[in-house]
Structure formats: C-alpha cells, structure tokens
Amino acid sequence: MATQHSKTAARLMISPAVILLFLWMIVPLSMTLYFSFLRYNLLMPGMESFTGWDNYYYFLTDPAFSAALTNTILLVVGVLVITVVGGVLLALLLDQPFWGQGIVRVLVIAPFFVMPTVSALVWKNMFMNPVNGMFAHIARGLGLQPFDFLSQAPLASIIGIVAWQWLPFATLILLTALQSLDREQMEAAEMDGASALDRFLHITVPHLTRAITVVVLIQTIFLLGVFAEILVTTNGGPGTASTNITYLVYAQSLLNYDVGGGSAGGIVAVVLANIVAIFLMRMIGKNLDA
Amino acid sequence: MGKITLRNVQKRFGEAVVIPSLDLDIEDGEFVVFVGPSGCGKSTLLRLIAGLEDVSDGQIMIDGRDATEMPPAKRGLAMVFQSYALYPHMTVKKNIAFPLRMAKMEPQEIERRVSNAAKILNLTNYLDRRPGQLSGGQRQRVAIGRAIVREPAAFLFDEPLSNLDAALRVNMRLEITELHQSLETTMIYVTHDQVEAMTMADKIVVLNAGRIEQVGSPLTLYRNPANLFVAGFIGSPKMNLIEGPEAAKHGATTIGIRPEHIDLSRETGAWQGEVGVSEHLGSDTFLHVHVAGMPTLTVRTGGEFGVHHGDRVWLTPQADKIHRFGADGKAL
Numbered sequence: 001m002a003t004q005h006s007k008t009a010a011r012l013m014i015s016p017a018v019i020l021l022f023l024w025m026i027v028p029l030s031m032t033l034y035f036s037f038l039r040y041n042l043l044m045p046g047m048e049s050f051t052g053w054d055n056y057y058y059f060l061t062d063p064a065f066s067a068a069l070t071n072t073i074l075l076v077v078g079v080l081v082i083t084v085v086g087g088v089l090l091a092l093l094l095d096q097p098f099w100g101q102g103i104v105r106v107l108v109i110a111p112f113f114v115m116p117t118v119s120a121l122v123w124k125n126m127f128m129n130p131v132n133g134m135f136a137h138i139a140r141g142l143g144l145q146p147f148d149f150l151s152q153a154p155l156a157s158i159i160g161i162v163a164w165q166w167l168p169f170a171t172l173i174l175l176t177a178l179q180s181l182d183r184e185q186m187e188a189a190e191m192d193g194a195s196a197l198d199r200f201l202h203i204t205v206p207h208l209t210r211a212i213t214v215v216v217l218i219q220t221i222f223l224l225g226v227f228a229e230i231l232v233t234t235n236g237g238p239g240t241a242s243t244n245i246t247y248l249v250y251a252q253s254l255l256n257y258d259v260g261g262g263s264a265g266g267i268v269a270v271v272l273a274n275i276v277a278i279f280l281m282r283m284i285g286k287n288l289d290a
Numbered sequence: 291m292g293k294i295t296l297r298n299v300q301k302r303f304g305e306a307v308v309i310p311s312l313d314l315d316i317e318d319g320e321f322v323v324f325v326g327p328s329g330c331g332k333s334t335l336l337r338l339i340a341g342l343e344d345v346s347d348g349q350i351m352i353d354g355r356d357a358t359e360m361p362p363a364k365r366g367l368a369m370v371f372q373s374y375a376l377y378p379h380m381t382v383k384k385n386i387a388f389p390l391r392m393a394k395m396e397p398q399e400i401e402r403r404v405s406n407a408a409k410i411l412n413l414t415n416y417l418d419r420r421p422g423q424l425s426g427g428q429r430q431r432v433a434i435g436r437a438i439v440r441e442p443a444a445f446l447f448d449e450p451l452s453n454l455d456a457a458l459r460v461n462m463r464l465e466i467t468e469l470h471q472s473l474e475t476t477m478i479y480v481t482h483d484q485v486e487a488m489t490m491a492d493k494i495v496v497l498n499a500g501r502i503e504q505v506g507s508p509l510t511l512y513r514n515p516a517n518l519f520v521a522g523f524i525g526s527p528k529m530n531l532i533e534g535p536e537a538a539k540h541g542a543t544t545i546g547i548r549p550e551h552i553d554l555s556r557e558t559g560a561w562q563g564e565v566g567v568s569e570h571l572g573s574d575t576f577l578h579v580h581v582a583g584m585p586t587l588t589v590r591t592g593g594e595f596g597v598h599h600g601d602r603v604w605l606t607p608q609a610d611k612i613h614r615f616g617a618d619g620k621a622l
Contacts, residue, residue, distance in 0.1 A: 182373065182375060184371045184372070184373050184375035185375045185376075185377060187342050187362075187369075187371070187375065188369065188371055188375035188377075188436075189377075189388070190342070190361075190362050190363065191340060191342075191362045191363065191367070191368065191369045191389075192363070192388050192389035192392055192436070192440075193363035193389055193392040193393055194363075194388075194392045195392075198392055202377070202388070203377060206377075206379040206380075207378075207379070209379075
C-alpha cells in the first residue's frame with residue numbers, strides 16, 4: 001500500500017473520476033458566475049454585454065428577494081421542527097413492541113419513496129383541493145366552510161407537504177439511534193428514581209443528539225433546494241407568498257427570460273447556503289466529534 | 291435496614307417457568323451471593339428483587355413492607371449492573387449525583403454526599419471526566435459510587451466483575467468486601483464464579499434451574515454439600531465423584547472426595563493408578579490419575595511432588611472426608 005509506486009498508481013487511477021467531478025462542478029459554476037455579470041436576456045439574443053454588478057443590484061433590491069429569503073428560512077425551520085419533534089415521537093412509538101411491527105415500519109418509511117412532484121400533486125388534488133379534496137369533504141361533513149389551503153395558507157401547506165416527505169427519514173434515523181440505547185442504562189435510571197419523563201429528558205434525548213444533528217444537517221441541505229413541490233402546487237404564489245430563493249431564481253431566468261439576473265440569484269443562493277453551512281457546522285457539528 | 295424476604299416467589303416467561311417457587315430470607319447487613327451456572331435464574335431472581343421484572347406469583351418483603359407491586363425506585367435498593375450502565379454524556383460527578391438529583395435533594399447535600407463517595411472510592415481526581423475516559427475498574431467504581439450515595443437499604447450486584455481482567459477482579463473483590471464491612475449494608479451479589487462466592491459471601495445461595503439447591507456459609511457448603519450438584523459446583527478443582535462398587539463399599543450410590551483430601555504415595559495405598567496430565571501451578575500440582583474402574587481422579591498435592599506422565603502412584607482417600615450420596619443425589 002505504502003510504496004511510492006503504489007501511491008502513484010493509486011493517484012493515476014483515481015484521477016479520471018476526480019477530474020470529471022471537478023469539471024462537473026467548476027464548469028457550471030464559472031459559467032453562472034460569468035453570466036451573472038452579463039446583460040443576458042433570452043428575448044434579445046446576441047445582445048449580451050458586460051454590465052458589472054447591475055444584475056446583483058437588481059436581484060438583491062427586488063422586493064421579491066426579501067420575501068423569498070424569509071420564506072426559505074420559514075420553510076427550512078418549519079420542516080426541521082416538525083420532522084425532528086415528530087420523528088422523535090414516532091420513533092419512540094415504533095420502538096415499543098406491538099403486533100405487526102415489521103409491516104408498520106415499512107409503511108412509515110413509504111412516503112420517502114414517493115417522488116416530490118407526485119406527492120405534491122397528490123396532496124394538491126386529493127387532499128387540499130377546496131372542491132374535490134378529502135379535507136374539503138371532511139369540512140363539509142362537519143358542516144364547515146372548506147378551507148382553500150394553497151391560496152389561503154400557501155407556505156404553511158407547502159411546509160406540511162415537505163414535512164410529510166421528510167418525516168420518515170427523520171423517524172428512520174432516530175429509530176435506529178433509539179435501538180442502540182443500552183437497556184441497562186434505562187434500568188439504572190429507573191432504579192435511580194427517574195420518572196418516565198426524566199428518563200426521556202436525561203437519558204434518551206442526550207443519546208439522540210448525534211442522530212438529531214445528522215437529521216438537521218442532511219435535511220437542511222435538501223430543504224434549501226425545495227423546488228418541485230412549489231412548482232406543481234402554488235407556482236410560488238399567490239404573489240410571492242410561497243416563493244423561496246430556488247423558485248425565485250427559476251422565475252427570474254426562465255419566466256422572465258433574464259439569464260443574467262437568474263445567474264446572479266444563483267450565486268447569491270450559493271453564498272447563502274455556504275453561510276448556513278458554516279453556522280450549522282459551528283453550532284452542531286461539534287456533536288459529531290468523538 | 292435491609293431485611294429482604296421472598297415468599298413463594300415464582301417467575302414465568304410465557305410457558306417457560308424460570309423460577310418454580312422459591313423462599314429465601316436475607317438478614318440485615320448480610321453479604322449474600324447467588325451462585326449457579328449460566329441460565330440458572332440467578333440474574334432473574336436479582337431483577338425480581340430489584341423490581342425490574344414483575345413476579346408471576348408470590349411476595350417480596352423489604353423491611354417488613356410488601357414490595358411486590360412497588361416500582362423499583364420506591365424499594366430503596368441500589369443496583370450495580372454488569373455493563374456498569376453509566377450515563378455516557380454525564381461527567382463522573384453528574385453520574386454519581388443523578389439519583390440524588392432525581393430525589394430533588396438540596397444541592398449542598400448532593401455536593402457533600404458525592405465528594406464523600408468519591409473519597410471512599412478514590413475517584414476525587416476523576417470527577418470531571420466522562421465515563422468514556424475511564425478504565426474498566428474506574429467505571430466500576432463510579433457505578434458503585436452511584437449506588438452508595440443513595441444510602442440504600444441493600445445493594446444489588448449483577449456480575450459486576452465479569453468485564454474486568456483477572457488481576458483487577460481480585461482487587462475489586464477485596465474492595466467490595468471492605469466496602470461491605472465499613473457500610474454494614476445488606477448486599478446481594480450474583481456471580482457464576484464460585485471463587486468470588488467463596489471469598490466474599492456471608493451466605494451463599496446455590497441455584498440450579500431456578501431452584502435453591504442449598505443455602506449456607508461458604509464453609510458449610512464446602513464441608514457438607516447437601517447434594518451432588520452443590521458438591522460438584524463448590525470447590526476448585528471439582529470434587530471427584532465415584533459411582534459403582536467403590537461407592538457401594540461405603541453404602542452409597544455415589545461417593546465424593548475432594549482433590550485435596552486424597553493422600554498420594556509411591557509405595558502403598560487404597561487405589562493404584564497411572565498419572566495422566568499433571569498441572570504444575572508452583573504452589574500446587576494437580577494430577578489427573580487414571581484408576582481402573584473409576585473416572586479420572588483429580589488429586590491435589592504439593593508443588594514439589596515430582597511425577598511424570600505414566601508413573602504409577604497409590605491414592606488413599608481420607609476416610610472422614612468422604613461424602614456419601616444416595617440414589618436421589620442427596621447427601622446421606
């Protein structure tokens with residue numbers, strides 16, 4: 001393994017993959033960077049010219065940007081809270097011995113295998129539709145006025161849909177963590193006079209912190225890029241009520257044909273994502289050590 | 291105070307009967323050892339006393355109060371687990387203080403008791419460490435510390451030394467015995483190691499398949515085993531058990547003679563045999579001697595007795611040390 005010769009061979013053999021991955025990342029990134037400084041509109045082909053920081057200026061001062069930023073944060077935090085709290089509770093429930101445990105566990109994991117577009121459409125048309133949806137039927141059955149989720153509470157509805165998709169993931173990770181908890185530790189705490197709540201707070205929760213960290217880190221990465229659910233349900237509306245940064249970049253470049261502005265937005269999103277990543281690693285990444 | 295009485299206690303897991311029906315009295319301040327082979331129900335019995343398992347039938351009394359239905363925390367017992375069961379995210383200090391915090395005790399009183407326990411157990415310098423940074427023996431001491439701060443009516447030990455290496459085990463054995471002498475609290479100790487049982491106990495309870503085979507002081511069990519099981523289990527190396535005509539001569543179905551109670555000679559004796567394996571331990575030599583019409587006999591002799599494989603020797607059992615057992619396996 002350690003001879004000079006084998007090291008060289010290893011580098012040589014791994015280099016095609018590394019170079020390919022590097023190009024895969026660096027080419028689009030530098031092209032985006034390049035476009036973000038161009039006046040580049042698809043309606044005026046061949047008229048590209050260098051405009052300096054104008055694209056960034058217009059993107060950042062657009063009122064839609066601050067709305068999108070708030071929505072992104074609300075979406076990420078909302079889904080994280082629901083999935084972590086719900087995931088812990090579901091994992092505790094699934095950890096109890098009961099009849100049909102195996103089948104129930106498979107069922108609980110199932111939503112994770114449904115594609116985002118499909119599940120969002122199912123939610124939109126089968127559950128949340130104010131005329132034909134299940135919720136509307138239930139509301140009418142109770143003698144209430146059906147609630148039009150996607151136009152009256154668009155962001156909350158999307159948070160609900162996305163949380164439904166990610167809850168199984170959180171439950172699965174937390175359940176495995178729960179199963180690795182030493183039974184004797186629980187018994188010792190019981191002998192020590194800890195009530196069920198005390199045992200949960202002092203033994204279970206500390207044991208789960210590492211798993212929760214993993215859930216938060218992985219989910220944050222994916223939740224910053226939520227797009228399909230918004231596209232097929234609300235199209236970011238009404239107005240900008242459910243537009244997040246990802247959707248705003250899409251709207252800028254493909255609905256307004258402004259590739260330059262969209263690229264600037266993309267670069268802003270990359271910078272924001274990195275800021276979030278640095279904070280996350282600082283705050284909770286230390287839980288992963290040792 | 292720590293007087294524990296078991297009346298007619300039974301434990302079934304579904305169809306499987308683990309403990310058929312059992313009566314036992316444990317006096318205040320006693321060091322009682324439950325000993326038996328793996329799966330004999332000794333740990334289950336301890337967990338029944340602790341309240342970690344429900345009894346299927348019968349009654350458990352602690353200090354005269356019926357504790358059968360009490361939750362573990364209310365029984366006033368403290369337990370030391372085989373895996374130590376320390377809380378990995380808490381420092382040693384917090385681990386030891388945990389039962390006191392759960393009992394909502396005053397912070398000064400907690401501080402006083404924790405530092406006192408740390409002093410007794412030589413843990414003062416380790417109070418700010420986490421269990422992961424401690425050695426096996428230190429973890430064991432933290433687990434004991436967590437038990438003693440509660441000043442319980444009795445301590446329960448579930449094979450506490452089985453995860454330690456041999457040298458440390460001897461040390462901890464002494465420390466626990468000393469702790470018992472200074473605290474004078476009832477201790478119940480579960481082990482499969484009969485050396486631990488013999489050296490530590492005031493009273494040994496020998497269990498087999500959930501039944502009590504014999505209860506008594508270590509020397510009582512050594513001198514007067516009540517049946518074949520106890521005879522074979524207590525003592526190291528094991529007692530030689532001989533059946534057939536030789537036993538009939540003594541009016542018994544089986545006779546037992548301990549390796550240390552057989553005299554060895556090169557010239558004369560009761561039985562003539564051929565030396566097989568000899569194990570030299572320095573202070574002692576254990577000879578495995580093949581005698582016609584008998585199983586291989588183990589004989590203990592001084593370290594300097596020089597014999598070789600295949601040598602002829604004569605064996606003579608000491609007449610007053612022969613144990614006689616009837617057809618039902620009980621001592622005659």
